[in-house]
Amino acid sequence: MLKFVSTPQRMPDKRAAAARRGDWDEIYREFSAERAAEQASRCSQCGVPFCQVHCPLGNNIPDWLKLTAEGRLEEAYEVAASTNTFPEICGRICPQDRLCEGNCVIEKGFESVTIGAVEKYITDTAWERGWITPPTPLRELPHSVGIIGAGPAGMAAAEQLRRKGYAVHIYDRYDRAGGLMIYGIPNFKLEKPVVLRRWEQYRAAGITFHLNCAVGEDVSLQELRARHDAVLIATGVYKARDIGGPGAGLAGIVPALDYLTASNRKGLGDAVPAFDDGRLNAAGKRVIVIGGGDTAMDCVRTAVRQGAVSVQCLYRRDRANMPGSMREVKHAEEEGVEFVWLSAPEAFVGDRHVAGVRAVRMHLGLPDATGRQQVEPITGSSFTLEADLVIKALGFDPEDLPRMFNAPELALTRWGTLKIDHRTMMTSLPGVFAAGDIVRGASLVVWAIRDGRDAATEIHRYVQATASRPLAVAAE
Ligand code: FAD
Numbered sequence: 001m002l003k004f005v006s007t008p009q010r011m012p013d014k015r016a017a018a019a020r021r022g023d024w025d026e027i028y029r030e031f032s033a034e035r036a037a038e039q040a041s042r043c044s045q046c047g048v049p050f051c052q053v054h055c056p057l058g059n060n061i062p063d064w065l066k067l068t069a070e071g072r073l074e075e076a077y078e079v080a081a082s083t084n085t086f087p088e089i090c091g092r093i094c095p096q097d098r099l100c101e102g103n104c105v106i107e108k109g110f111e112s113v114t115i116g117a118v119e120k121y122i123t124d125t126a127w128e129r130g131w132i133t134p135p136t137p138l139r140e141l142p143h144s145v146g147i148i149g150a151g152p153a154g155m156a157a158a159e160q161l162r163r164k165g166y167a168v169h170i171y172d173r174y175d176r177a178g179g180l181m182i183y184g185i186p187n188f189k190l191e192k193p194v195v196l197r198r199w200e201q202y203r204a205a206g207i208t209f210h211l212n213c214a215v216g217e218d219v220s221l222q223e224l225r226a227r228h229d230a231v232l233i234a235t236g237v238y239k240a241r242d243i244g245g246p247g248a249g250l251a252g253i254v255p256a257l258d259y260l261t262a263s264n265r266k267g268l269g270d271a272v273p274a275f276d277d278g279r280l281n282a283a284g285k286r287v288i289v290i291g292g293g294d295t296a297m298d299c300v301r302t303a304v305r306q307g308a309v310s311v312q313c314l315y316r317r318d319r320a321n322m323p324g325s326m327r328e329v330k331h332a333e334e335e336g337v338e339f340v341w342l343s344a345p346e347a348f349v350g351d352r353h354v355a356g357v358r359a360v361r362m363h364l365g366l367p368d369a370t371g372r373q374q375v376e377p378i379t380g381s382s383f384t385l386e387a388d389l390v391i392k393a394l395g396f397d398p399e400d401l402p403r404m405f406n407a408p409e410l411a412l413t414r415w416g417t418l419k420i421d422h423r424t425m426m427t428s429l430p431g432v433f434a435a436g437d438i439v440r441g442a443s444l445v446v447w448a449i450r451d452g453r454d455a456a457t458e459i460h461r462y463v464q465a466t467a468s469r470p471l472a473v474a475a476e
């Protein structure tokens, strides 16, 4: 260990941008065993590991790095999996520059340990060697839990509860499990078989998936409460923030998630009429994406791969103040995306179909109460960019769940997210818990996993305390 002084940081090899533009494969290659061990050995085994403190799952990073450096990969996997339900997914898509690696104490002058890439390597190896098995319980309990939403929060909770012996039923309005990991995040960041093989294992462990089942339409929350000893709501946030102004209703202006879902479905082999007829396809088009978050980055890079003639990203702040990961911006620039910083749309031009975006230059003013610099338009600075397809990636808000679920007593926060007691993770309805984006607002997969695991612990505590037959007796 402690090799950071003599061994430079090396990420897994990144494929050349020209090759990446032409396919949908992930952009990093896998570490070799030697490279993984070498990079893991750079860790200085901190007594107080800031990497771990800043990992939402509190992963025991120094331990699995040491085990990897020693070639003890099965043990490394056991340690990694003890706190993380999907280490191979977090290793691929966590914004490590803002979390574990961004807080690695050897960063200054020496570059951080490549924590995410090692985590991915360990877990991909575990899959290859058959060390990952379905979470089948040792004994069955006579209780069941209903989970609404098969995204990372719902799946993480399901895995933990199934291991304890609960009959677990997941209800999802989509036809596949995975939530945004399957239909939001593009294949070049997270290859879909990586998600699908987890789903397969959960089915093998006896978790029941009720797909194409929208709670609030096909089954009511009240029915689920009657059916199960506890219910977890993990429905994510899906109401796209919109943009108004002249021309906002023109054809060719589409929401980001519609666009990304169509692309992901196409990649999975589904029939997607709105893609085939060109409405949600960037091929041969001049594309403008509005927004500066990770969703916008996914849209610009998807458009490049679909064969857009040009791809521009319009963002009202500058590079230093954008919410998206810097790594993603760099990848996008390498792939040919042009960023138009400090610019905001003021109108869409065109007859029936969009032909361009009229934008105005912005300047960063004084910070507001939150410390974030305010943006102000510069008078007389308007300019027009030509476009055949405009993608709106302005973020997401929660849907109105009390209305959707016909449950007016379901309390909300002032942001419209579900209000929970943060010690018990229970909503205002007894026995109904909530986790993931529907509680936090649009966040990250790693936080959804954390919430799902915590919710499983609290649900177990609740059922044990309230079930008519105590679990200890029932399990005998
Ligand atoms: P979701 O993943 O949204 O899953 C919710 C599930 O609930 C869905 O399957 C949905 O169909 C289902 N559902 C909703 N309503 C109902 C209902 N009424 N009945 C039945 N089922 C219902 N995070 C990262 O960490 N790294 C990234 O690189 C990253 N990239 C992203 C890119 C995009 C384009 C987007 C949109 C998000 C990205 N995120 C990323 C964020 C991450 O995907 C989310 O934070 C995470 O998926 C939230 O998990 P969740 O389980 O709470 O919700």
Ligand code: SF4
Binding pocket: 054, 055, 056, 057, 058, 059, 061, 084, 090, 091, 094, 096, 099, 100, 101, 115, 116, 119, 446
């Ligand atoms: Fe880093 Fe994410 Fe892994 Fe935690 S889960 S160690 S933040 S990559």
Ligand code: SF4
Binding pocket: 042, 043, 044, 045, 046, 049, 050, 051, 052, 061, 062, 103, 104, 105, 106, 113, 115
């Ligand atoms: Fe190792 Fe960096 Fe974590 Fe310290 S902060 S334990 S050096 S990975």
